[in-house]
Amino acid sequence: xxxxxxxxxxxxxxxxxxxxxxAAYQIxxxxxxxxxxxxxxxxxxxVPGAVLDGDTGDVACDHxxxxxxxxxxxxxxxxxxxxxxxxxPRVRPDGGAPNQQGIDFYSRLTDELLxxxxxxxxxxxxxxxxxxxxxxxxxxxxxxxxxxxxxxxTLHDALGDRVPYWTTMNEPWCSAxxxxxxxxxxxxxxxxxxxxxxxxxxxxGHGLVVDEIRRRGAAGRGAQLGITLNxxxxxxxxxGEPADVDAARRLDGFWNRMFLDPILRGRYADDLAGDTExxxxxxxxxxxxxxxxxxxxxxxxxxxxxxNYYHGDAPAGRTVPGADLLGxxxxxxxxxxxxxxxxxxxxxxxxxxxxxTGMDWEVQPEGLTRLLVRLKEEYDVPPLYITENGAxxxxxxxxxxxDGGVRIDDPARLAFIDAHLRATYDAIQxxxxxxxxFAWSLLDNYEWAYGYSQRFGIVHVDYETQARTPxxxxxxxxxxxxxxxxxxxxxxxxxxx
Ligand code: PNW
Numbered sequence: 001x002x003x004x005x006x007x008x009x010x011x012x013x014x015x016x017x018x019x020x021x022x023a024a025y026q027i028x029x030x031x032x033x034x035x036x037x038x039x040x041x042x043x044x045x046x047v048p049g050a051v052l053d054g055d056t057g058d059v060a061c062d063h064x065x066x067x068x069x070x071x072x073x074x075x076x077x078x079x080x081x082x083x084x085x086x087x088x089p090r091v092r093p094d095g096g097a098p099n100q101q102g103i104d105f106y107s108r109l110t111d112e113l114l115x116x117x118x119x120x121x122x123x124x125x126x127x128x129x130x131x132x133x134x135x136x137x138x139x140x141x142x143x144x145x146x147x148x149x150x151x152x153x154t155l156h157d158a159l160g161d162r163v164p165y166w167t168t169m170n171e172p173w174c175s176a177x178x179x180x181x182x183x184x185x186x187x188x189x190x191x192x193x194x195x196x197x198x199x200x201x202x203x204x205g206h207g208l209v210v211d212e213i214r215r216r217g218a219a220g221r222g223a224q225l226g227i228t229l230n231x232x233x234x235x236x237x238x239x240g241e242p243a244d245v246d247a248a249r250r251l252d253g254f255w256n257r258m259f260l261d262p263i264l265r266g267r268y269a270d271d272l273a274g275d276t277e278x279x280x281x282x283x284x285x286x287x288x289x290x291x292x293x294x295x296x297x298x299x300x301x302x303x304x305x306x307x308n309y310y311h312g313d314a315p316a317g318r319t320v321p322g323a324d325l326l327g328x329x330x331x332x333x334x335x336x337x338x339x340x341x342x343x344x345x346x347x348x349x350x351x352x353x354x355x356x357t358g359m360d361w362e363v364q365p366e367g368l369t370r371l372l373v374r375l376k377e378e379y380d381v382p383p384l385y386i387t388e389n390g391a392x393x394x395x396x397x398x399x400x401x402x403d404g405g406v407r408i409d410d411p412a413r414l415a416f417i418d419a420h421l422r423a424t425y426d427a428i429q430x431x432x433x434x435x436x437x438f439a440w441s442l443l444d445n446y447e448w449a450y451g452y453s454q455r456f457g458i459v460h461v462d463y464e465t466q467a468r469t470p471x472x473x474x475x476x477x478x479x480x481x482x483x484x485x486x487x488x489x490x491x492x493x494x495x496x497x
Pocket of ligand 1: 023026170171174230308388440447448456
């Protein structure tokens with residue numbers, strides 16, 4: 001089934017956090033201002049064929065210059081919390097000394113949010129590594145984790161008195177495996193098991209930051225610390241086919257357990273070793289890069305776990321007619337890339353006939369319920385937040401009669417968000433402690449390798465004029481955020497129109 005169980009009107013807990021999320025490189029623009037240095041995305045977006053249409057984040061949503069207006073927009077949509085990422089190359093250009101102008105921007109943003117009654121939620125790393133650090137090896141170099149901790153603490157010094165929620169890393173899976181194994185994302189390296197080494201160093205960076213902020217004790221001012229993972233449900237395409245069952249195990253291993261086990265249990269799952277046997281990075285197996293004490297740091301308790309969920313997966317471990325190797329969700333729009341897990345070249349993602357989004361991702365809301373229940377049952381999880389969920393669809397922009405304004409009805413996105421909120425509610429009903437939901441994204445923005453071709457916003461952005469126009473999904477979300485209540489399914493068509 002793809003339908004959530006809950007169909008009628010439902011009310012979330014009174015203190016449930018209703019948020020929206022963005023990321024620095026995807027919205028800010030102003031890439032050469034106020035001392036910012038290039039990041040790996042400034043470089044990668046200029047590699048011919050790396051990003052659809054050669055789009056870059058040079059201007060993006062020009063949020064750097066429109067920040068107060070964007071915060072006012074959030075307030076008008078009843079957004080209770082705003083999850084934004086801070087740009088490492090603004091705060092510590094080239095990964096070096098702190099840059100006061102960069103810090104000041106995030107300080108002004110924080111104040112603006114607080115003045116408008118919106119809770120700030122900082123993500124310290126959403127993929128914009130300073131290029132100078134990539135030149136020194138990037139996330140395959142252990143030193144990057146220590147540089148990350150310095151950068152994180154610079155920001156915590158500046159904002160720790162005002163920001164209650166701190167996420168160290170956004171989706172280390174993407175940084176590690178799309179960046180260093182598959183090559184779909186910056187820095188575009190296709191180096192096999194290097195992705196596992198990068199994953200370890202990303203998690204080490206997380207652990208160092210959590211440890212240091214905790215060590216500051218009272219200076220940490222009760223901050224809620226955590227990490228955000230992009231997790232999935234991996235169902236074998238054919239549960240009666242041993243090759244598919246094994247493909248699902250491996251996908252679950254590299255996508256979910258690779259991160260869940262070290263962070264929540266302080267260890268790596270046993271089967272990863274077998275799946276990467278004989279694979280070397282710089283002449284050594286990845287385990288050689290795990291030093292004494294690393295797993296204790298990585299596995300130290302966290303206060304919140306962020307879950308980003310977009311789609312379920314049904315891998316097959318064999319050739320299936322009509323199924324892309326590489327699967328829809330990880331195909332690169334233009335460039336020849338590798339499968340983003342070492343040793344998984346045989347895994348295919350046949351379509352299951354589910355509805356798909358503009359990204360070609362299969363819509364599977366009940367997978368979110370199962371994922372959340374699994375986290376509760378298999379791991380000792382802290383309170384959970386859905387830190388991203390949303391969908392790209394082509395929007396029909398209509399010029400409204402009379403005032404010349406535009407109107408955007410996005411029934412598919414509205415239904416997607418509603419279905420995933422119901423799926424979240426179903427998990428809460430089953431005893432999972434989920435405390436908030438963040439729509440991805442507040443604004444249409446730079447969708448990485450897909451450039452500006454995919455729109456995830458509940459607010460439309462006209463990239464010519466930078467005009468922001470709330471879509472029907474934003475009006476729906478504003479109502480839900482204000483009331484904490486989902487309207488019955490029967491009322492959705494009316495809300496969408
Ligand atoms: C996440 N995949 O990215 C990110 O956190 C956002 O910045 C992004 O805009 C959003 O989801 C939509 O894509 C992902 O290949 C990118 O499976 C790619 C994948 C997953 C997540």
